[in-house]
Ligand SMILES: Nc1nc2c(ncn2[C@@H]2O[C@H](COP(=O)(O)OP(=O)(O)OP(=O)(O)O)[C@@H](O)[C@H]2O)c(=O)[nH]1
């Protein structure tokens with residue numbers, strides 16, 4: 001962290017303005033070396049923009065606005081300099097080159113945020129929320145990211161740590177007096193605290209599915225026989241004519257993927273080739289792809305033509321029983337074939353749009369488990385948090401068995417301490433380079 005790092009923090013390409021950002025002990029000195037203005041960068045008050053020019057080898061590269069954000073009151077906790085230059089590809093590049101020539105080095109992806117974490121400006125959950133925020137595709141995802149960035153998840157995790165720390169202190173008191181057994185009253189109190197912590201861990205673990213959905217979207221595949229209206233449904237949900245629709249069975253041969261925002265949930269919607277017996281090589285390849293998509297799907301929308309006789313689905317063997325599947329009967333504008341009477345399913349018409357609002361509600365409910373999850377809290381842990389918390393839960397369970405099994409305090413303490421460590425990793429007592437590298441390498445350059 002002794003280096004001064006620099007990067008273009010805005011996307012690559014043409015734009016009105018681009019931001020080149022520096023952070024580190026020499027940030028202000030580097031700025032002084034290349035910035036020409038009425039005031040030197042070193043003389044500027046913090047967070048005030050100064051107009052000037054970037055000069056390299058006596059030549060003006062660009063007119064810019066420059067601001068200095070002094071440590072520790074900056075994003076990274078170090079001295080930060082931000083240069084607002086013109087947003088051309090070449091001019092931005094030249095400003096960055098000038099900064100590098102002035103003594104900074106090019107930043108790794110996420111290195112600014114990593115420094116913010118290392119300087120204690122934010123915990124790991126907040127650092128991760130920065131990227132969630134940037135990548136959020138729906139309002140719900142954005143809300144979850146914002147709240148995590150504000151530290152709500154971190155606060156819940158620290159609450160669990162406090163509980164476990166307290167518990168550990170009590171248990172360790174017994175280690176100091178090896179002749180004393182844990183009396184039943186104390187044992188019951190300890191157990192209560194342990195169960196309390198365990199329940200709080202479980203509550204966070206229950207938000208994992210929600211976290212995965214908001215971050216990655218729900219892989220949703222529309223499957224059914226040819227001509228039932230799969231492509232029509234894709235178009236209806238998307239709101240425009242994306243896929244070719246025709247009365248000819250076998251119209252869609254390849255899979256078509258689009259992301260839609262359904263009541264705040266990102267759905268990765270896949271329209272597929274209709275499944276039927278076929279000798280056509282291209283159609284068969286299309287169907288093979290359909291089956292692959294079913295394998296990977298989080299949700300299957302099984303579409304059937306309600307005006308046609310009901311038949312056994314041809315792909316049932318491909319799916320596994322745990323995958324949610326929603327039966328949808330299309331072509332409700334035509335009269336329903338008698339074989340569907342009493343069959344549970346959402347009845348819609350892609351032609352008249354009847355029932356499609358109901359369908360959106362049903363999909364939302366299926367995905368969000370009744371829709372309650374997000375209303376209760378917008379906490380949504382990610383896969384890393386989930387792994388740490390699962391480990392913590394296992395150690396908490398082991399501590400419980402040790403306690404109820406009447407094992408000596410030392411043994412209980414070992415398990416509680418292990419649980420504590422696992423919980424701590426969520427917010428980042430992560431001092432291993434490898435873990436930090438893994439987290440921050442997914443970031444954008446310049447963030
Ligand atoms: N009456 C009626 N016709 C519909 C409805 N939805 C789709 N169709 C018609 O059904 C035919 C097939 O629609 P597609 O959306 O191409 O069906 P598909 O399932 O994608 O078909 P393949 O790609 O061939 O597997 C077209 O002629 C549509 O206009 C509906 O709700 N009512």
Ligand SMILES: [Mg+2]
Nearest residue numbers: 230231251252
């Ligand atoms: Mg189609």
